[in-house]
Amino acid sequence: MVRNAFYAQSGGVTAVINASACGVLETAKNYPDKIGKVLAGRNGIIGALEEDLIDTSLENPVDIHALRHTPGGAFGSCRYKLKGLDQHRAQYERLIDVFRAHDIGYFLYNGGNDSMDTALKVSQIGQQLGYPVVCVGIPKTVDNDLPITDTCPGFGSVAKYVATSIREAGYDVASMAKTSTKIFVLEVMGRHAGWITAACGLAAESAGEAPHILLFPEIPFDEEKFLVRVSETVGRHGYCCIGVSEGLLYKDGNLMAEAGGKDAFGHAQLGGVGQVIAQLVKDRTGMKYHWALADYLQRSARHLASKTDVEQAYAVGKSAVELAVADRNAVMPTIVRVSDAPYRWEIGVAELKDVANVEKKMPRAFISADGFGITEECRRYLAPLIAGEDFPPYRDGLPHYVRLQNISVGKKLPVFSI
Amino acid sequence: MVRNAFYAQSGGVTAVINASACGVLETAKNYPDKIGKVLAGRNGIIGALEEDLIDTSLENPVDIHALRHTPGGAFGSCRYKLKGLDQHRAQYERLIDVFRAHDIGYFLYNGGNDSMDTALKVSQIGQQLGYPVVCVGIPKTVDNDLPITDTCPGFGSVAKYVATSIREAGYDVASMAKTSTKIFVLEVMGRHAGWITAACGLAAESAGEAPHILLFPEIPFDEEKFLVRVSETVGRHGYCCIGVSEGLLYKDGNLMAEAGGKDAFGHAQLGGVGQVIAQLVKDRTGMKYHWALADYLQRSARHLASKTDVEQAYAVGKSAVELAVADRNAVMPTIVRVSDAPYRWEIGVAELKDVANVEKKMPRAFISADGFGITEECRRYLAPLIAGEDFPPYRDGLPHYVRLQNISVGKKLPVFSI
Numbered sequence: 132m133v134r135n136a137f138y139a140q141s142g143g144v145t146a147v148i149n150a151s152a153c154g155v156l157e158t159a160k161n162y163p164d165k166i167g168k169v170l171a172g173r174n175g176i177i178g179a180l181e182e183d184l185i186d187t188s189l190e191n192p193v194d195i196h197a198l199r200h201t202p203g204g205a206f207g208s209c210r211y212k213l214k215g216l217d218q219h220r221a222q223y224e225r226l227i228d229v230f231r232a233h234d235i236g237y238f239l240y241n242g243g244n245d246s247m248d249t250a251l252k253v254s255q256i257g258q259q260l261g262y263p264v265v266c267v268g269i270p271k272t273v274d275n276d277l278p279i280t281d282t283c284p285g286f287g288s289v290a291k292y293v294a295t296s297i298r299e300a301g302y303d304v305a306s307m308a309k310t311s312t313k314i315f316v317l318e319v320m321g322r323h324a325g326w327i328t329a330a331c332g333l334a335a336e337s338a339g340e341a342p343h344i345l346l347f348p349e350i351p352f353d354e355e356k357f358l359v360r361v362s363e364t365v366g367r368h369g370y371c372c373i374g375v376s377e378g379l380l381y382k383d384g385n386l387m388a389e390a391g392g393k394d395a396f397g398h399a400q401l402g403g404v405g406q407v408i409a410q411l412v413k414d415r416t417g418m419k420y421h422w423a424l425a426d427y428l429q430r431s432a433r434h435l436a437s438k439t440d441v442e443q444a445y446a447v448g449k450s451a452v453e454l455a456v457a458d459r460n461a462v463m464p465t466i467v468r469v470s471d472a473p474y475r476w477e478i479g480v481a482e483l484k485d486v487a488n489v490e491k492k493m494p495r496a497f498i499s500a501d502g503f504g505i506t507e508e509c510r511r512y513l514a515p516l517i518a519g520e521d522f523p524p525y526r527d528g529l530p531h532y533v534r535l536q537n538i539s540v541g542k543k544l545p546v547f548s549i
Numbered sequence: 550m551v552r553n554a555f556y557a558q559s560g561g562v563t564a565v566i567n568a569s570a571c572g573v574l575e576t577a578k579n580y581p582d583k584i585g586k587v588l589a590g591r592n593g594i595i596g597a598l599e600e601d602l603i604d605t606s607l608e609n610p611v612d613i614h615a616l617r618h619t620p621g622g623a624f625g626s627c628r629y630k631l632k633g634l635d636q637h638r639a640q641y642e643r644l645i646d647v648f649r650a651h652d653i654g655y656f657l658y659n660g661g662n663d664s665m666d667t668a669l670k671v672s673q674i675g676q677q678l679g680y681p682v683v684c685v686g687i688p689k690t691v692d693n694d695l696p697i698t699d700t701c702p703g704f705g706s707v708a709k710y711v712a713t714s715i716r717e718a719g720y721d722v723a724s725m726a727k728t729s730t731k732i733f734v735l736e737v738m739g740r741h742a743g744w745i746t747a748a749c750g751l752a753a754e755s756a757g758e759a760p761h762i763l764l765f766p767e768i769p770f771d772e773e774k775f776l777v778r779v780s781e782t783v784g785r786h787g788y789c790c791i792g793v794s795e796g797l798l799y800k801d802g803n804l805m806a807e808a809g810g811k812d813a814f815g816h817a818q819l820g821g822v823g824q825v826i827a828q829l830v831k832d833r834t835g836m837k838y839h840w841a842l843a844d845y846l847q848r849s850a851r852h853l854a855s856k857t858d859v860e861q862a863y864a865v866g867k868s869a870v871e872l873a874v875a876d877r878n879a880v881m882p883t884i885v886r887v888s889d890a891p892y893r894w895e896i897g898v899a900e901l902k903d904v905a906n907v908e909k910k911m912p913r914a915f916i917s918a919d920g921f922g923i924t925e926e927c928r929r930y931l932a933p934l935i936a937g938e939d940f941p942p943y944r945d946g947l948p949h950y951v952r953l954q955n956i957s958v959g960k961k962l963p964v965f966s967i
Contacts, residue, residue, distance in 0.1 A: 144725065177727060202721060203717075205724075207726075291947070296850075300846055302849060303620060303848065305621060305625075306622030307626055309625055310593075421845050423843060423846050427839050428735075428843070428846075431718050434853060435852060517945075517946035527751075528932065
């Protein structure tokens, strides 16, 4: 029986979420006896709720293929969390109405922890309402905090970007330190887990190389110990480069920097801790600083994507379709690490119930005893994830990315207010 | 007659100043009948004043060649401005003493406006003191503000970086705008001239593409006009990406953001205007923002260097040596544009007296009438400067850069306090 598939992107986008989309769309074509059209949600799940569906079959296959090297979310993403079935029952029922109206038999949802929870609930409501829909999650998050899977597509490219950036800035600061900037701080993402902060550490391959200090969200900030380490580092090497997580906490558990707002998931909007740290050093030591806030640059830097990451992102999209047509409901493809060196990986499968809303923390054993660096074990884990380059095509000196036409499917249902 | 050459790097370093160093060192070897050793100043001119000279002949030629793809300043740079001959006469005389002690007949100084002034004065004091030294400046500055030369090595790579970054962030924000971030602000360098801000504009090739608004240091900030434009842009495209210069001025001529410090040249240390702009939009419209501060990342991003820029940086280093051995005193090689499309350039020569302390402003005709964008004329000027890629080698997923041994020459003179 041929049925349509629904695909949507959720939460913060990455440099490679479109590679997963590419994997979904190109693989779906291999199953004409199972999958009709792939309809994409415009702006994620909101597109499904509002019946704003994009007919991906109208896109040029060349453009679909170019998604592999295009950052951002080609169909639009959203920060909109479907809550429990009791609280948001109307929304879940609406989803099923839309699926029924468009003969959607496969629900492919590309996101992080919250999204895997939504995919699980959609599979449950489908069963409750007697509407058969196969729900498969596709992992994506720069935060690398999904459980079971060895890593999350999106993370490896951010990791490569921050490690490259702090290495390059380190070469700069080392040149200037004699008479000018001695302190450089790079603030990176990673709200609750220090995976991205840890990745900065890959840049330092020998003693004295940048970064010299990492400040993890897992290690409450100890001001005096930090300042001693800064002074020692400048004394020994002439300068000090610091990578700091946006989620750094004071000892009392308060976030060091809150921009004040909260996002749709109720998370505090962070940013600015880099300046707090830099200014602290300046106030206490008088040393001149510079600081950088990579912000979205780090997660959209497709020009510096990890080849491993791109391949894994494509693979989980491909696998999701294969799982769906094999009628594997409420599952998510995972990355399974077979060996560190040489790095080998394969695709596995996790149950959504084991993934939904579970956050993978960084092991304490990945952080050095003093709390300011990464261990060899951490380096072994991270190193393969940034391996290889996968440069996009360039035109006129800039990466050449695709924009799809995103033509809507005609609506069949009454308007629904979310 | 064979004499030694002195080479030093000055001021803020760039992604390609070492390519100029490479051009100097590799070319000097072609003139064994004129140039003995090239001695580099450790940390720029300070190395000369302190007689802290690096013997570059002890480096492996493979490492010297790797300078072509290594960011930062390989011998160290400094922010130390030699003032007039009357104020800093002892320093100038000390330079001549050091040159005499090490048989230095060529002074090659790689920097911006201030450095060209120093090179000029060294040539004057040499004549006054009867010590023959040929002084040649080598242009370098991300600010692109040296006169006569069509562009300054270092600028093209920053231009490529900021245009790439705001394009990539634009793809990200466009995906998120429906329910989350609608405003993105990228703060870029360029203290007095909007060259780097203008380069952001290269990313927008069609209507509606990021960046949508540029805020130049040349155009005093008009809050109401800006907010109207932001609202129009979000209304039309759903989101708004803004590139803003660190040197943006209020209408009263005050800098919008001063970090408070001043550097060794007496310039205010800038940074944070991006957040001021973003917060203004949030306060007045309620729209969620993200902002990024590229800071040193933009000028050290050798991984994304412009091929044109790398070639020109090497060429001016090479030319400086050729001018020196031809006894051309008090000059600087320049980039001469022969044609825009196809882009053709050649090396010219300027007198240091015409370059020293003169700042090239961006023509008003390069900024659109409304003050928020670039003109076609500006695009024609900028486009060739970011053309081509020149990727560094990668090892273990990261750009592989060189560190020289930097072995000191023995001192022959008493200590000198600067």
